[in-house]
Amino acid sequence: SSWIISAFSTASRTAMEEEEGHKKMKIIASLVAFFILKWMKKRRYCTDLKRLDGKTVVITGGNSGIGKESAVALAARGARVVVACRDPDKAEEAVREIKVRSRSLNVLHMELDLANLRSVRGFCKNFLQREKRLDILINNAAMPGVLDWTDDSFSMCFGVNHLGHFLLTNLLLPRLKECAPSRVVTLTCSTYKYQKLNFQDLNYNLLPFFTYCRSKLANVYFSQEVARVTEGKGVTSYAVHPGLVQSGWTCHYSVLFRMLMQVIMWMFFVPCEVGAQTVIYCAVSQEAAKHNGGYFVDCRPAALRPFARDAAVAKKLWEVSERLVKEA
Structure with a gap:
């Protein structure tokens, strides 16, 4: 025993x-x-403390996410910040928050709906009448991969992410040139690499993810072409991939998808304040100014896939976009 x-x-x-x-x-x-x-999730922070007193900044979609965090940072540097978005109630709430966090009263909202080219033209007319300066334009607003259409019958991703910002930038370019040196910062995404543009079907709207990828590739080409057409005129252009960011883009999807993505975003994505750092860097840094037309990730220049550096495609997209916005 x-x-x-x-x-x-x-x-x-x-x-x-x-x-x-x-x-x-x-x-x-x-x-x-x-x-x-x-x-x-480790990322660089913009350490350039350059002041922006007397400068005016327009940020599309500045009422939330990366746009709002960029607005806070630039207003804190002394800039006059115009939050351009379509929902006046959300915009006014965001403006109040930006004022408090930046300790600046020089923040205002102007209505802009990038899914409606008439609204884009109205915004530009209103802005040019009211504001004497434009030093930094941040093309931040974007639609995720959704199968919908703009008021002008363009696919939502291509219409908002590219054509709306294309028209906006073109209408504001004369003021940007007058206020040179000035900058155009356009947000894109690393997913640009998964698709190529098909000029026979720019309005592609079948698979949501591919629709989004094409619009982000269009942003890359657009940014490069802005640099080319304004060369020697004091306007510099930058395309920015902010990284995987915990923003509110999931609001366009089902509750189940949102719940799943909340877990994934908490684990792998960075906060909006961190995602905004490369945007801020390209808006203020002298180092960034050495890379006109460049693509930036994590506060430094990054390489693009060879097909995304095709100047002929960028020029053709510009010309086709000019025709599309004129016809709309």
Whole structure:
């Protein structure tokens, strides 16, 4: 019987040691996962403290997400910030928050709906009448991959993400040139690499993700072409990939999808304040000014896929876009 008791005690002790070992492995695995996620979300901050007193900034979609965080940072540097978005109630609420956080009263809202080219023209007319300066234009607003149409019958992604900003920038370019040196910062996404433009079907609207990718590629080409057409005129242009950001883009999807994405975003995406750093960097940094027409990620220039650097495609997209906005 003593042998049985001894064997039982040994087995129990071995089981307890194995359990302790499993617990330690779980703790180690959790710590490793934590530090890997922390490393994946590590980003540079814009350390350029350049003041923007006397400068005027327009930010599309400045009422939320990266746009709002950019507005706070630039208003805190002394800029006059115009938040351009379509919802006046949300805009006024955002303006109040931006004023408090930036400790600046020089923030205002002007109505702009990029899904309606008439609204874009109205915004530009109103802005040019009211404001004497435009030093920085930040084309931030964007639609995620949704299968919908603008008021002018363009696919929502292509119409808002590209054509709306194309027309806006073109109508404001004379003022940007008058206020040179000035900058145009256009937000894009690294997903541009998964599609190529088809000029026979620019209004592609079948698979939501591919529709979004094409619009973001159009942003890259557009930014390069802005740099080309304004060369020597004091206007510089930058395309920015802000990274994977915890913004409100999921509001366009189902509740189940939003719940799933909240978990994924918490694990892998960075806060909007962090995502805005490269936008701020391109808006103020002298280092960025050395890379006119460049593509920026994490506060530094980054390489584009060869097909995204095709000047002929960029020029053709510009010419086709001119025709499309005139016809609309």
